[in-house]
Amino acid sequence: MMRDENGIPANWFVDPQFLGVAGAYATDDDNPLSWQAEAVCAETDPELFFPEKGGSTREAKRICAGCDVKAQCLEYALANDERFGIWGGLSERERRKLKKRA
Numbered sequence: 001m002m003r004d005e006n007g008i009p010a011n012w013f014v015d016p017q018f019l020g021v022a023g024a025y026a027t028d029d030d031n032p033l034s035w036q037a038e039a040v041c042a043e044t045d046p047e048l049f050f051p052e053k054g055g056s057t058r059e060a061k062r063i064c065a066g067c068d069v070k071a072q073c074l075e076y077a078l079a080n081d082e083r084f085g086i087w088g089g090l091s092e093r094e095r096r097k098l099k100k101r102a
Helices: 034-038 058-064 071-077 092-100
Strands: none
Touching: 034 058, 034 071, 071 092
16 A cells, blocks of 8 residues: 555545545445545645654544534445555544454
């Protein structure tokens, strides 16, 4: 997986419109990435969502708390085994615990 100089995955956010996904910003159930158009994190600094080891996750989680697509984001992270960053308001460790309980 490609990462930038700060360790942030290059594909942490995939703009479905950039990929040429027809109807990407439509809110239909046919497009599994359409939720990203509503993600608040896409309008903020990605470094907040990929803190250095031991860094604070508080600000990222605060942003997630007010996001309308938090559940879809978490579902995506769990389905795609995202191992880094804050997704759907949960850290890597919190997602691992959630998966173990399931």
